Amino acid sequence: MFADLLGRLHLSDFQHDMIATGGQLSIVFGILGIVGLLFYLKRWKWLWREWLTSQDPKKIGVMYIIVAFVMLIRGLGDTMLLRTQQATSVGNSHGILTSDHFQQIFSAHGTLMIFFVAMGLMFGLINLILPLQIGARDVAFPFLNSVSFWLFAAGMGLVNLSLIVGEFSAAGWLAYPPLSGIALSPGVGVDYWIWSLQIAGVGSLLSGVNFLVTILKMRAPGMTLMKMPIFVWSVLGSMTLIVFAFPFLTGALALLGLDRTIGTHFFTSDLGGNPMMYVNLIWAWGHPEVYVLVLPAFGIYSEVVATFARKRLFGYTSMVYALASITVLAFLVWLHHFFTMGAGANVNTFFGIMTAVIAIPTGVKVFNWLFTMYRGQIHFKTPMMWFLAFVVTFTIGGAAGVLMSIPAADFQLHNTLFLVAHFHTMIVGGVLFGYFAGFSYWFPKIFGFRLNERLGRYALYSWLVGFVLAFVPLYILGIMGATRRLDHYDASLGWQWLFIIAAIGALTILLGVGFQVAQLVVSIITRYDNRDLTGDPWDGRTLEWSISSPAPVYNFAVIPTVTDRDAFWESKQSEAVKLPPVYTDIVLPKNTGMGVIIAGFAFLFGFAIIWHIWWLMVIALFGIIGSMIVRASDDDTEEVITADEVARIEIAAAQRSVL
């Protein structure tokens, strides 16, 4: 009787082989360590009041980035296992992992890196900077923002819980049926995948709506659309994509979940279902998702190039139209992920050409960046170095992408390591490098001190060298006919030494992450030497640099009026006498723990469905609805910072900058 109450959860689900147990223990001890440290330092109340319940986008942004960075380290841990397996599992040797475990790890690697690292860094940076760039004090819906973050954290929690209890999906990061169906994947792995993404995906969709409205409704007076900083434009494109694309993900996951849980036949091969419909739906989300991630990175590069070349961004209007056309084209290319499904030549040709067409606006962006540097004065600080590394990797990876946009060529390259190398070039060299550039560029604005330059450069060199060592061999292996996701291959193929070099590359990237951690630690220790007292450490151009660092809780004591594209740069050039500011009371949202509570129930809801614990599912569902009603009935959600208090904070910051 008692056992029935736990659905299909049994004690044996906690038992794993040695390597998985290592992962399990590292998570358990990691959490215990953090909890112990919080008790030891008596920081629980501080954590709850200052961070977990915060509605301040800057704090939410920092939390996103912390989660993303921890997940980056876990995702790289997965990489090391995958690389070790492929470097050793040859001929008579079968490496360190079973096939099933190997497949779980690459599925987890892809899921984590896209949903919880790239998306996390993206939302983190947007939260930190977007309101500042448009001269706003907050996002349009601050509470929704907190709910989004906590749903993201809940999804992340579920993925990692699968290491401790049960298993993760072994069906790849997009879980194609029929393999992901209940017949071929009867365990809880695919359910973990579905529900962690479903919960995090709802959070992303809500964030998309939130930032879209923020950009459209909360800009400072005078900031017309064509005067917005280019990063804001890129986020506008990205959020538009989220709003239109994520419903596809939600729908596809929901139908797959129904197939698995209550036995419907949307994507089974019998009773009228069609697994290929899932492949279409998931890529109708999946391709726009690539641009969701890369557009804000493009925006960051544009800001970085203009700032560090001390020159206005070249071809702003071109840049805007390029971003807009990429946004639209992103929805017209999804079929290029499965030319090999056997659609006719006409269909394949259409999607092939549409894919190549995306190279036009992207190429224009590259030229505009180059001409922003042209006749500038380039300062090679870390963010600028990430940008240069990006141009090299992205141009090569883009060419590989255009090559695969030709269907007849794709038939020979699809599902090979060439493909794997291509999309890693785009996601690492395009997306990740951009977010790293943005992180080191905007770090002083949030924390009030700069990151260590030397260690930043070491990190960049390690990432870049590691990247070449890890992925050039994969391009070569793909041409040799090596398919992806192999946990074993014949010795006679002569592939092994290339896999060993790729493993060395992965280690070098790990070294780069080590430098990034060291950079953070050293910068914190030496923070009094690197303080940003002016609020404008890079001679910046946009509004975020016009206020003190770290940015005060209300962002702008007086909402600025914008007359030019590079609003702050122009105000620095102008001779006009600045009037002493008149401060007024500022209304900000009160902290609330409701975001944590709702996401907590969502986490339980996901867990209950995964393990078929129906009573818990009902309780969690009522918990979510109930919490929303409680929150909606709460009228006391705002607090006031008086004009005197504002004046006190501003004067203190001004005195700091004089000292």
Next chain:
Amino acid sequence: MKKNYKILGIIVVSMGVVLVAGFLLRHNTFAVLQPRGVIAEKQRTLIITATLLMLLVVVPVLAMTAGIAYKYRATNKKARYTPNWDHNLTAETIWWTIPFVLVAVLGVITWNSSHELDPFKPIASTTKPITIQVVAMQWKWLFIYPDQNIATVNYVQFPKNTPVNFQITSDAAMNSFWIPQLGGQIYAMAGMTTQLHLMANDVGKFRGASANLSGAGFAGMKFIAESSNSSDFKEWVNGVKRSPERLTMANYAQLARASSNVAPKTYAWEDSALYDNLIMKYMGTDNSAMHMAGMTE
């Protein structure tokens, strides 16, 4: 001066790396670039043409990046500095046009090659084609010869210079049927038939594999494709026909059990409807669904 030595050093080191890599790779088979069949040959030409075309843009862009970044470094006080120069219609028109022209050329190539190398399109030849039905199973490949009344597992033989018409389906997860040296891959999907037309130029043994993840035994889902002289092929077929192993529905059920790294097997058989039955299995009671789900033509 010091900078120049650095650049020279980088060039020497990278040339060294390329030479060492070339030496180490000298025995490897670059399957995609070393084709042994007509389709794979055309695909290789296509891949090389497209790559060279793109290098026309990629190389100048990389050179410009290095050149501009070096010349306009902040420490170079001799370089011109125009902080407000942010627009030039001619320049921007040029770089909307360059990628546009490149993509237009690639578009024509895409249109032509997609139609010429459509996997469903039969290969024109004076020799009579041979039909082979392919079933992806958990985790092995079953090849059925409908005209020869034989079947094989993880091994397929066909005569050289003869178009081979593969009809492909799956009896489980989705797989991708691929013989890199003969031509590109196509998915094998339950309840549907896809087609692939290939032709080997010469006798030889080629590696074949599944390119799409299909479960735990996926890595062991590989086969040998052998092209032979037509007389050798006939002899081989007759030998298989005389073999005592028979493929029946009962035998098939046993074969369908999940297994990986299966050694090649050969069967003779009489039941000509096996392949169609396998497709119909996924159609439930509604036979009309077959026409909707089938992706032929």
